[in-house]
Amino acid sequence: MLKLFRFLKPYRAWIAVVVVLMFLQSISQLYLPTLMADIVNVGVMEGNTGYILRIGGLMLLIAAVGTLCNVAAAYYSSRTAAGFGQIVRGNVFGHVERFSLQEFDKFGTASLITRTTNDITQVQQVLFMLLRMFLNAPLMIVGGIVMAVSKDAKLSLVLVAVIPLLAGVITLVASKGVPLFRAMQKKLDRLNLVLRENLIGIRVVRAFNRTERERERFGSANTDLTDTAIRVTRIMSVVFPVMLLLLNLSLVAIMWFGGIRIDNNHMQVGDLIAFTQYASQILFSLTMVSMMFIMIPRASASAVRINEVLDASPSIVDAPETREPESSGRGLVEFDDVTFGYPGAEQPAVRNISFTAQPGQVTAIIGGTGSGKSTLVNLLMRFYDVGGGSIRIDGKDIRGLSQERLRAMIGYVPQKAVLFSGTIADNIRFGSDSASREHVEHAAEVAQAAEFITELPEGTNSAVSQGGTNFSGGQKQRLSIARALARKPAVYVFDDSFSALDFKTDAKLRAALQRETAEATLLIVAQRVSTIMEADRIVVLDEGRVAGIGTHRELLASCDVYREIVTSQLSEEESA
Structure with a gap:
């Protein structure tokens, strides 16, 4: 004492x-x-x-x-x-x-x-x-x-x-x-x-x-x-x-x-x-x-x-001689032979993962439950450090960046939508304190949240209860997406962030995102094939390893794991 x-x-x-x-x-x-x-x-x-x-x-x-x-x-x-x-x-x-x-x-x-x-x-x-x-x-x-x-x-x-x-x-x-x-x-x-x-x-x-x-x-x-x-x-x-x-x-x-x-x-x-x-x-x-x-x-x-x-010393700390990247970074994300296992686990969660996510393209990650999709997101956000290999943004190992700077480059939408008590505007500005009212409303519109926000008596000043319990799952997901958009980062990470949306809203949102994030790097983790069919590159994971990389058509022809996922979700006409 x-x-x-x-x-x-x-x-x-x-x-x-x-x-x-x-x-x-x-x-x-x-x-x-x-x-x-x-x-x-x-x-x-x-x-x-x-x-x-x-x-x-x-x-x-x-x-x-x-x-x-x-x-x-x-x-x-x-x-x-x-x-x-x-x-x-x-x-x-x-x-x-x-x-x-x-x-x-x-x-x-x-x-x-x-x-x-x-x-x-x-x-x-x-x-x-x-x-x-x-x-x-x-x-x-x-x-x-x-x-x-x-x-x-x-x-x-x-x-x-x-x-x-x-x-x-x-x-x-x-x-x-x-x-x-x-x-x-x-x-x-x-x-x-x-x-x-x-x-x-x-x-x-x-x-x-x-x-x-x-x-x-x-x-x-x-x-x-x-x-x-x-x-x-x-x-x-x-x-x-x-x-x-x-x-x-x-x-x-x-x-x-x-x-x-x-x-x-x-x-x-x-x-x-x-x-x-x-x-x-x-x-x-x-x-x-x-x-x-x-x-x-x-x-x-x-x-x-x-x-x-x-x-208790944090296991993840900034490097002693951190050199910040230029603010004009393009957002090129590279996973190079990444291996990682959770503390106490007998087997690594992901092994020898290598792929590149290019600026101006949509890179999707799909796989079965427990295949390591969210683990890759956690490693990119540096919630955990890789056990082997490296992750680079614009050629710089993320372990050489300060955590604050790294996360300022990324607009992250978590798998489970999390809102904080306050107002809708407060939650969207959580992504950027300097966001103006017009900026907030634009982010909400792109995220397809404007349609239900305008129906509220106070609009973006409407109250959000603790945990966002006064909104549905789909509404919370859209507000989480708007929060990421308000940041205008170089890299967007959507960790299964469209699961609570109906197909119509999903399609409208993806079209709006394509226009809004045309120059940024998009990483989408998804369970639904329909969400990522149009992606420029799809990374298929199976039991922590890369089972295939390519477009939808290329993977249908070359990857058995992807083909199984597609046939389990879509009819033959829909998958074509």
């Missing part, structure tokens, strides 16, 4: 202020019992009313100063802890944004969400407690012991016997709680995963009448987390009863032995009252320390998980 405290640098001045305030507050608390003892020993025992009023007024003043210091310290502590949480969340989010898909696969989306929210909150809460207690509690314990000894050294032997017992209980409970707190965070990950899957897949769950099964799955994860939480609570709940028991027994012992010492004229009544207050302060501070020991194990487990994310 200490490793995370490097993010406190902007708040060093506030922390110093908190330290000073807590020091003053602790001194005021430690001074009050001595003043009380003087009031009893001098004012009450001797009947000196003026002395009582004078010292009583001083006590009120010191108590007021201590209270103001406490309130100010609480304010600056909360501001510091909240600012720390903001910085850590920002750093975690920014670091995760640099992850390749390989790191996302490793951590899992649900776990990353938990680490960015719940785990950081745990550390933030403990930091607040530390700022409030890390100086106050030790000062009160040490100062209380010194003041108690100054009142009566022999009576302090009661505290000498009690304090090691309290420390032993705290240490034992903390050692038992740390492993369980770590387990709790993992079980919370699991609960978030089940909940996230259920909410995202609610349509599928209901369509297949699997609501009861999902309830059982959530219930199992929920019960698992609850059982662990109960075990932790049982262990931690031992601390407070034991603390209270030892506190009360200590006070009884102090009063008992103190009374004896007063009878023997070894101690004054006021000193016994002050000693009792110091003992209470010491034991109360130890109780506060025990609270810290309850919170620290969970926060430590959370801190480890946060550091795991921050310490």
Whole structure:
């Protein structure tokens, strides 16, 4: 957890202020019992009313100063802890944004969400407690012991016997709680995963009448987390009863032995009252320390998980000496003997893939499920790095380009259309912040989205709900295509982006795209033969290898795999 405290640098001045305030507050608390003892020993025992009023007024003043210091310290502590949480969340989010898909696969989306929210909150809460207690509690314990000894050294032997017992209980409970707190965070990950899957897949769950099964799955994860939480609570709940028991027994012992010492004229009544207050302060501070020991194990487990994310190095990084290509690049894409396997997979997803996609031409990729079509797109976008061979754009290996520059050259339409909450215009401008209103409307028109946008009351300013759930699959695909068109890149990549379109819209869209992207390189991944029949070049994949390259007619004559795909989808007349 200490490793995370490097993010406190902007708040060093506030922390110093908190330290000073807590020091003053602790001194005021430690001074009050001595003043009380003087009031009893001098004012009450001797009947000196003026002395009582004078010292009583001083006590009120010191108590007021201590209270103001406490309130100010609480304010600056909360501001510091909240600012720390903001910085850590920002750093975690920014670091995760640099992850390749390989790191996302490793951590899992649900776990990353938990680490960015719940785990950081745990550390933030403990930091607040530390700022409030890390100086106050030790000062009160040490100062209380010194003041108690100054009142009566022999009576302090009661505290000498009690304090090691309290420390032993705290240490034992903390050692038992740390492993369980770590387990709790993992079980919370699991609960978030089940909940996230259920909410995202609610349509599928209901369509297949699997609501009861999902309830059982959530219930199992929920019960698992609850059982662990109960075990932790049982262990931690031992601390407070034991603390209270030892506190009360200590006070009884102090009063008992103190009374004896007063009878023997070894101690004054006021000193016994002050000693009792110091003992209470010491034991109360130890109780506060025990609270810290309850919170620290969970926060430590959370801190480890946060550091795991921050310490994870992205597997895909920009080359040290990146030389950016000229902005006038034509967009020539070359796959040269590309081989790649997903982490943990026994066999490569694609092997020895070689082909060229020329500017001003449409290059299509087709193949059966699992043949590696989307893998090639992921490699071109550099979501993963090739295992062998190279991918070049305009003769430059993409690993020699910065990721930002590479992706600025590509207009990407994913297989699953993804929209963000906001407006239609916001989603289209996601491809280019500088796109004017006319540019946005033109992109929508080319993507065949204008026909349904114009029917909306607010046009391109119409709201898009989270995930675009207020639009159909075909509408979302067209908006995704418009987003790519708004970028005006050198290379367009359509990853099975026409699957939700009817044949009429598909044909109109392809005709409009042909005019709009006449000078760009078009890479189309498709399942439907009808979508790519007119392509200038078709790459046929089979089990991760190139089975054939050519035009539709050439492949019908030379490629058995392509012929099987065509005959399974089209009649003999349609395929001719």
